[in-house]
Amino acid sequence: MTALADRPHMQLSEFEELARFAARTAEGLRLEFINGRLGVKAVPDGDHAEIVLWLQRVCMQHRPDLGLYAERGLKIKSYREGRAIPDASLARPGSFAGHGDWSATEAVQMAVEVTSFDRDTDRRDRREKPRAYAQTGIPVYLLIDRDSCEVTVYSEPEGDRYDKAVTVPFGKPVTLPDPVGIELDTEPLKDWVN
Template identity: 80%
Template sequence: MTALADRPHMQLSEFEELARLAARTAEGLSLEFIDGRLGIKAVPDGDHDEIVMWLQHLCMQHRPELGLYAERGLVIRAYREGRARPDGTLAPRGSFSGQPEWADPEPVLMAVEVTSYDRDTDRRDRQEKPQAYAATGIPVYLLIDRDTCEVTVFSKPDGDHYDQAVTVRFGTPVEIPAPVGLKLDTEPLKDWVN
Protein backbone atom coordinates (compact mmCIF):
# COMPACT_ATOMS: atom_id res chain seq x y z
CA MET A 1 0.00 0.00 0.00
CA THR A 2 1.41 3.40 -1.03
CA ALA A 3 1.11 6.24 1.42
CA LEU A 4 -0.87 9.25 0.24
CA ALA A 5 2.23 11.46 0.59
CA ASP A 6 4.07 9.24 -1.94
CA ARG A 7 1.51 9.87 -4.67
CA PRO A 8 1.68 12.81 -7.06
CA HIS A 9 -0.75 15.60 -6.33
CA MET A 10 -1.88 15.49 -9.95
CA GLN A 11 -1.18 13.60 -13.12
CA LEU A 12 1.22 14.95 -15.74
CA SER A 13 -1.56 15.39 -18.31
CA GLU A 14 -3.57 17.43 -15.78
CA PHE A 15 -0.55 19.65 -15.13
CA GLU A 16 0.07 20.30 -18.83
CA GLU A 17 -3.55 21.36 -19.34
CA LEU A 18 -3.40 23.63 -16.27
CA ALA A 19 -0.10 25.15 -17.49
CA ARG A 20 -1.63 25.92 -20.91
CA LEU A 21 -4.63 27.56 -19.23
CA ALA A 22 -2.43 29.57 -16.84
CA ALA A 23 -0.27 30.82 -19.71
CA ARG A 24 -3.37 32.27 -21.35
CA THR A 25 -5.05 33.72 -18.27
CA ALA A 26 -2.66 34.27 -15.36
CA GLU A 27 -0.26 37.03 -16.34
CA GLY A 28 3.03 36.80 -14.54
CA LEU A 29 2.77 33.23 -13.32
CA SER A 30 4.73 30.25 -14.53
CA LEU A 31 3.87 26.71 -13.48
CA GLU A 32 6.28 23.84 -12.88
CA PHE A 33 5.71 20.19 -11.99
CA ILE A 34 8.56 18.59 -10.05
CA ASP A 35 8.38 15.30 -8.17
CA GLY A 36 4.61 15.16 -8.58
CA ARG A 37 4.08 18.58 -7.05
CA LEU A 38 2.74 21.73 -8.64
CA GLY A 39 4.96 24.79 -8.26
CA ILE A 40 4.22 28.40 -9.12
CA LYS A 41 6.96 30.85 -10.03
CA ALA A 42 6.14 34.51 -9.57
CA VAL A 43 7.02 37.23 -12.04
CA PRO A 44 10.73 38.03 -11.67
CA ASP A 45 11.67 41.50 -10.51
CA GLY A 46 13.95 43.82 -12.49
CA ASP A 47 17.11 42.81 -10.61
CA HIS A 48 16.37 39.15 -11.35
CA ASP A 49 16.10 40.04 -15.05
CA GLU A 50 19.38 41.98 -14.92
CA ILE A 51 21.18 38.95 -13.51
CA VAL A 52 19.89 36.71 -16.30
CA MET A 53 20.88 39.34 -18.91
CA TRP A 54 24.36 39.67 -17.34
CA LEU A 55 24.85 35.92 -17.53
CA GLN A 56 23.55 35.82 -21.14
CA HIS A 57 26.08 38.47 -22.10
CA LEU A 58 28.96 36.58 -20.46
CA CYS A 59 27.99 33.33 -22.16
CA MET A 60 27.77 35.05 -25.55
CA GLN A 61 31.22 36.59 -25.07
CA HIS A 62 33.00 33.44 -23.92
CA ARG A 63 30.97 30.67 -25.57
CA PRO A 64 29.32 32.17 -28.69
CA GLU A 65 28.32 28.72 -29.97
CA LEU A 66 25.98 28.38 -26.97
CA GLY A 67 22.75 30.14 -26.10
CA LEU A 68 21.36 30.91 -22.66
CA TYR A 69 17.64 30.41 -23.20
CA ALA A 70 15.37 32.21 -20.70
CA GLU A 71 12.41 30.32 -19.22
CA ARG A 72 12.79 27.34 -21.61
CA GLY A 73 10.35 24.58 -20.63
CA LEU A 74 12.13 21.27 -20.00
CA VAL A 75 11.01 17.71 -19.40
CA ILE A 76 12.66 16.80 -16.10
CA ARG A 77 13.10 13.07 -15.69
CA ALA A 78 13.15 12.86 -11.93
CA TYR A 79 11.58 10.20 -9.70
CA ARG A 80 8.21 11.22 -11.13
CA GLU A 81 7.97 12.89 -14.51
CA GLY A 82 8.15 16.63 -14.22
CA ARG A 83 8.27 19.93 -16.04
CA ALA A 84 10.49 22.88 -15.13
CA ARG A 85 11.26 26.33 -16.50
CA PRO A 86 14.77 27.26 -15.38
CA ASP A 87 15.56 30.96 -15.38
CA GLY A 88 18.31 30.08 -17.85
CA THR A 89 19.09 26.99 -19.90
CA LEU A 90 22.53 26.85 -21.53
CA ALA A 91 22.69 24.66 -24.64
CA PRO A 92 24.21 24.71 -28.12
CA ARG A 93 22.42 27.22 -30.35
CA GLY A 94 19.62 25.61 -32.31
CA SER A 95 19.06 22.89 -29.70
CA PHE A 96 15.39 23.77 -29.25
CA SER A 97 14.48 24.40 -32.86
CA GLY A 98 11.29 22.48 -33.61
CA GLN A 99 10.88 21.43 -29.97
CA PRO A 100 7.49 21.64 -28.24
CA GLU A 101 6.78 23.78 -25.17
CA TRP A 102 8.37 21.12 -22.94
CA ALA A 103 11.67 20.21 -24.60
CA ASP A 104 13.98 17.23 -24.20
CA PRO A 105 16.80 18.25 -21.79
CA GLU A 106 19.47 16.09 -23.52
CA PRO A 107 21.42 19.03 -25.08
CA VAL A 108 21.36 21.12 -21.88
CA LEU A 109 24.80 21.87 -20.43
CA MET A 110 23.64 24.01 -17.51
CA ALA A 111 20.42 25.01 -15.77
CA VAL A 112 20.39 28.38 -14.00
CA GLU A 113 18.14 29.57 -11.22
CA VAL A 114 18.15 33.03 -9.63
CA THR A 115 16.31 33.09 -6.34
CA SER A 116 13.19 35.20 -5.99
CA TYR A 117 11.95 36.72 -2.81
CA ASP A 118 9.08 34.30 -2.23
CA ARG A 119 8.23 31.67 0.34
CA ASP A 120 8.89 28.69 -1.94
CA THR A 121 12.47 29.59 -2.91
CA ASP A 122 14.14 27.37 -0.31
CA ARG A 123 12.20 24.24 -1.22
CA ARG A 124 12.12 24.88 -4.96
CA ASP A 125 15.58 26.27 -5.85
CA ARG A 126 17.78 24.90 -3.05
CA GLN A 127 16.26 21.46 -2.46
CA GLU A 128 14.05 20.15 -5.28
CA LYS A 129 15.77 21.58 -8.34
CA PRO A 130 19.31 20.33 -7.59
CA GLN A 131 17.94 16.84 -7.13
CA ALA A 132 15.68 16.99 -10.19
CA TYR A 133 18.34 18.44 -12.50
CA ALA A 134 20.93 15.90 -11.31
CA ALA A 135 18.48 13.02 -11.81
CA THR A 136 17.86 14.32 -15.34
CA GLY A 137 21.61 14.33 -16.03
CA ILE A 138 22.06 18.07 -16.57
CA PRO A 139 25.85 18.46 -16.10
CA VAL A 140 25.82 21.77 -14.20
CA TYR A 141 23.27 23.61 -12.07
CA LEU A 142 24.11 27.25 -11.27
CA LEU A 143 22.21 28.75 -8.35
CA ILE A 144 22.49 32.50 -7.88
CA ASP A 145 21.10 33.00 -4.40
CA ARG A 146 20.12 36.60 -3.68
CA ASP A 147 18.96 35.77 -0.13
CA THR A 148 22.37 34.53 1.00
CA CYS A 149 24.45 36.58 -1.51
CA GLU A 150 26.08 33.36 -2.71
CA VAL A 151 26.61 31.50 -5.95
CA THR A 152 26.59 27.70 -5.88
CA VAL A 153 27.87 25.63 -8.78
CA PHE A 154 26.57 22.06 -8.66
CA SER A 155 28.32 19.56 -10.94
CA LYS A 156 29.05 15.87 -11.50
CA PRO A 157 25.50 14.48 -11.44
CA ASP A 158 25.37 10.82 -10.42
CA GLY A 159 21.71 10.14 -11.15
CA ASP A 160 20.38 11.13 -7.73
CA HIS A 161 22.27 14.29 -6.81
CA TYR A 162 25.30 16.37 -7.70
CA ASP A 163 28.55 15.00 -6.25
CA GLN A 164 30.18 18.42 -6.20
CA ALA A 165 28.86 21.76 -4.97
CA VAL A 166 31.07 24.85 -4.75
CA THR A 167 29.64 27.89 -2.98
CA VAL A 168 31.19 31.37 -3.00
CA ARG A 169 30.06 34.74 -1.68
CA PHE A 170 29.14 37.45 -4.19
CA GLY A 171 32.38 39.15 -5.18
CA THR A 172 34.44 35.93 -5.32
CA PRO A 173 35.29 34.45 -8.73
CA VAL A 174 33.99 30.94 -9.37
CA GLU A 175 34.77 28.33 -12.03
CA ILE A 176 31.94 26.67 -13.88
CA PRO A 177 33.42 23.32 -14.91
CA ALA A 178 33.19 21.44 -18.20
CA PRO A 179 31.19 21.12 -20.29
CA VAL A 180 30.53 24.83 -19.68
CA GLY A 181 34.11 25.93 -18.96
CA LEU A 182 33.51 29.50 -17.81
CA LYS A 183 34.93 31.64 -15.02
CA LEU A 184 32.46 34.03 -13.39
CA ASP A 185 33.46 37.24 -11.67
CA THR A 186 30.52 37.49 -9.27
CA GLU A 187 31.26 41.08 -8.15
CA PRO A 188 28.46 42.59 -10.32
CA LEU A 189 25.87 40.47 -8.49
CA LYS A 190 26.23 42.75 -5.45
CA ASP A 191 24.40 45.46 -7.43
CA TRP A 192 21.25 43.35 -7.81
CA VAL A 193 20.45 42.41 -4.23
CA ASN A 194 17.69 44.08 -2.20
Protein backbone atom coordinates in the same frame (compact mmCIF):
# COMPACT_ATOMS: atom_id res chain seq x y z
CA MET B 1 0.94 1.03 0.66
CA THR B 2 -1.81 1.71 -1.83
CA ALA B 3 -1.50 2.01 -5.58
CA LEU B 4 -2.20 5.75 -5.28
CA ALA B 5 0.90 6.30 -3.13
CA ASP B 6 3.13 5.65 -6.13
CA ARG B 7 1.55 8.15 -8.48
CA PRO B 8 1.23 11.92 -8.47
CA HIS B 9 -2.05 13.44 -7.44
CA MET B 10 -2.09 15.20 -10.80
CA GLN B 11 -1.38 13.46 -14.07
CA LEU B 12 1.29 14.97 -16.31
CA SER B 13 -1.22 15.63 -19.09
CA GLU B 14 -3.46 17.48 -16.61
CA PHE B 15 -0.52 19.62 -15.50
CA GLU B 16 0.44 20.51 -19.08
CA GLU B 17 -3.14 21.59 -19.83
CA LEU B 18 -3.25 23.68 -16.65
CA ALA B 19 0.15 25.25 -17.41
CA ARG B 20 -1.01 26.27 -20.91
CA PHE B 21 -4.17 27.81 -19.44
CA ALA B 22 -2.20 29.65 -16.73
CA ALA B 23 0.25 31.04 -19.30
CA ARG B 24 -2.68 32.59 -21.17
CA THR B 25 -4.72 33.82 -18.22
CA ALA B 26 -2.73 34.06 -14.98
CA GLU B 27 -0.53 37.06 -15.61
CA GLY B 28 2.48 37.04 -13.33
CA LEU B 29 2.57 33.29 -12.60
CA ARG B 30 4.52 30.32 -13.96
CA LEU B 31 3.70 26.72 -13.10
CA GLU B 32 6.11 23.81 -12.53
CA PHE B 33 5.53 20.14 -11.73
CA ILE B 34 8.42 18.54 -9.83
CA ASN B 35 8.31 15.26 -7.93
CA GLY B 36 4.56 15.07 -8.32
CA ARG B 37 3.95 18.50 -6.79
CA LEU B 38 2.53 21.56 -8.47
CA GLY B 39 4.63 24.68 -7.93
CA VAL B 40 3.86 28.30 -8.66
CA LYS B 41 6.56 30.87 -9.35
CA ALA B 42 5.99 34.60 -9.51
CA VAL B 43 7.26 36.44 -12.55
CA PRO B 44 10.78 37.72 -11.76
CA ASP B 45 11.49 41.29 -10.68
CA GLY B 46 13.73 43.75 -12.55
CA ASP B 47 16.94 42.86 -10.69
CA HIS B 48 16.32 39.19 -11.46
CA ALA B 49 15.99 40.07 -15.16
CA GLU B 50 19.22 42.10 -15.04
CA ILE B 51 21.09 39.11 -13.60
CA VAL B 52 19.86 36.85 -16.41
CA LEU B 53 20.81 39.50 -19.01
CA TRP B 54 24.29 39.86 -17.43
CA LEU B 55 24.78 36.08 -17.54
CA GLN B 56 23.64 35.99 -21.18
CA ARG B 57 26.31 38.54 -22.05
CA VAL B 58 29.00 36.62 -20.14
CA CYS B 59 28.07 33.40 -21.92
CA MET B 60 28.01 35.08 -25.34
CA GLN B 61 31.47 36.54 -24.71
CA HIS B 62 33.09 33.34 -23.45
CA ARG B 63 31.02 30.66 -25.22
CA PRO B 64 29.63 32.10 -28.47
CA ASP B 65 28.93 28.52 -29.59
CA LEU B 66 26.22 28.23 -26.91
CA GLY B 67 23.02 30.14 -26.23
CA LEU B 68 21.49 30.98 -22.86
CA TYR B 69 17.76 30.41 -23.25
CA ALA B 70 15.57 32.24 -20.74
CA GLU B 71 12.64 30.38 -19.16
CA ARG B 72 12.67 27.33 -21.46
CA GLY B 73 10.31 24.60 -20.25
CA LEU B 74 12.16 21.34 -19.55
CA LYS B 75 10.99 17.78 -19.06
CA ILE B 76 12.48 16.60 -15.78
CA LYS B 77 12.87 12.82 -15.57
CA SER B 78 12.68 12.49 -11.81
CA TYR B 79 10.95 9.58 -10.14
CA ARG B 80 7.64 11.21 -10.98
CA GLU B 81 7.84 12.81 -14.38
CA GLY B 82 7.85 16.56 -14.10
CA ARG B 83 8.22 19.89 -15.79
CA ALA B 84 10.47 22.74 -14.70
CA ILE B 85 11.15 26.20 -16.05
CA PRO B 86 14.69 27.22 -15.14
CA ASP B 87 15.45 30.92 -15.26
CA ALA B 88 17.92 30.02 -18.01
CA SER B 89 19.27 26.96 -19.83
CA LEU B 90 22.61 26.87 -21.66
CA ALA B 91 22.56 24.82 -24.88
CA ARG B 92 23.75 24.86 -28.48
CA PRO B 93 21.68 27.09 -30.78
CA GLY B 94 18.94 25.10 -32.47
CA SER B 95 18.65 22.61 -29.60
CA PHE B 96 14.99 23.44 -29.02
CA ALA B 97 13.87 24.10 -32.60
CA GLY B 98 10.58 22.42 -33.39
CA HIS B 99 9.82 21.66 -29.75
CA GLY B 100 6.55 22.57 -28.11
CA ASP B 101 6.26 24.07 -24.63
CA TRP B 102 8.55 21.44 -23.06
CA SER B 103 11.91 20.05 -24.19
CA ALA B 104 14.03 17.08 -23.18
CA THR B 105 17.19 18.00 -21.26
CA GLU B 106 19.85 16.12 -23.25
CA ALA B 107 21.11 19.30 -24.94
CA VAL B 108 21.24 21.37 -21.74
CA GLN B 109 24.79 22.05 -20.54
CA MET B 110 23.75 24.20 -17.57
CA ALA B 111 20.52 25.10 -15.78
CA VAL B 112 20.40 28.46 -13.98
CA GLU B 113 18.17 29.62 -11.15
CA VAL B 114 18.18 33.09 -9.60
CA THR B 115 16.37 33.16 -6.28
CA SER B 116 13.24 35.23 -5.97
CA PHE B 117 11.92 36.74 -2.82
CA ASP B 118 9.03 34.34 -2.28
CA ARG B 119 8.23 31.77 0.38
CA ASP B 120 8.97 28.72 -1.82
CA THR B 121 12.51 29.68 -2.89
CA ASP B 122 14.24 27.56 -0.26
CA ARG B 123 12.34 24.38 -1.07
CA ARG B 124 12.25 24.92 -4.84
CA ASP B 125 15.66 26.39 -5.80
CA ARG B 126 17.90 25.05 -3.01
CA ARG B 127 16.47 21.55 -2.47
CA GLU B 128 14.15 20.31 -5.23
CA LYS B 129 15.87 21.78 -8.29
CA PRO B 130 19.39 20.44 -7.53
CA ARG B 131 17.91 16.96 -7.06
CA ALA B 132 15.73 17.16 -10.17
CA TYR B 133 18.47 18.55 -12.41
CA ALA B 134 20.99 15.96 -11.17
CA GLN B 135 18.53 13.11 -11.79
CA THR B 136 18.09 14.39 -15.33
CA GLY B 137 21.87 14.51 -15.88
CA ILE B 138 22.25 18.25 -16.50
CA PRO B 139 26.04 18.66 -16.08
CA VAL B 140 26.03 22.03 -14.27
CA TYR B 141 23.45 23.78 -12.10
CA LEU B 142 24.18 27.42 -11.27
CA LEU B 143 22.26 28.89 -8.33
CA ILE B 144 22.53 32.65 -7.90
CA ASP B 145 21.21 33.17 -4.39
CA ARG B 146 20.18 36.77 -3.74
CA ASP B 147 19.14 36.01 -0.16
CA SER B 148 22.59 34.83 0.96
CA CYS B 149 24.54 36.86 -1.66
CA GLU B 150 26.24 33.67 -2.81
CA VAL B 151 26.69 31.68 -5.99
CA THR B 152 26.63 27.88 -5.82
CA VAL B 153 27.88 25.80 -8.73
CA TYR B 154 26.69 22.19 -8.69
CA SER B 155 28.46 19.70 -10.97
CA GLU B 156 29.18 16.01 -11.48
CA PRO B 157 25.60 14.67 -11.37
CA GLU B 158 25.36 11.20 -9.89
CA GLY B 159 21.94 9.67 -9.38
CA ASP B 160 19.74 12.09 -7.50
CA ARG B 161 22.46 14.54 -6.43
CA TYR B 162 25.47 16.47 -7.60
CA ASP B 163 28.75 15.14 -6.20
CA LYS B 164 30.34 18.58 -6.21
CA ALA B 165 29.00 21.92 -4.98
CA VAL B 166 31.15 25.05 -4.74
CA THR B 167 29.75 28.14 -3.00
CA VAL B 168 31.34 31.58 -3.09
CA PRO B 169 30.11 34.99 -1.91
CA PHE B 170 29.21 37.62 -4.49
CA GLY B 171 32.44 39.31 -5.52
CA LYS B 172 34.61 36.18 -5.68
CA PRO B 173 35.32 34.36 -8.95
CA VAL B 174 33.95 30.87 -9.48
CA THR B 175 34.53 28.30 -12.21
CA LEU B 176 31.65 26.92 -14.22
CA PRO B 177 33.22 23.52 -15.01
CA ASP B 178 33.12 21.63 -18.28
CA PRO B 179 31.15 21.37 -20.42
CA VAL B 180 30.56 25.08 -19.70
CA GLY B 181 34.18 26.08 -19.06
CA ILE B 182 33.77 29.70 -17.92
CA GLU B 183 35.49 31.56 -15.09
CA LEU B 184 32.66 33.70 -13.70
CA ASP B 185 33.45 37.04 -12.04
CA THR B 186 30.55 37.48 -9.60
CA GLU B 187 31.37 41.09 -8.62
CA PRO B 188 28.52 42.59 -10.75
CA LEU B 189 25.95 40.55 -8.78
CA LYS B 190 26.41 42.90 -5.81
CA ASP B 191 24.46 45.55 -7.78
CA TRP B 192 21.29 43.43 -7.94
CA VAL B 193 20.88 42.14 -4.39
CA ASN B 194 18.04 44.15 -2.84
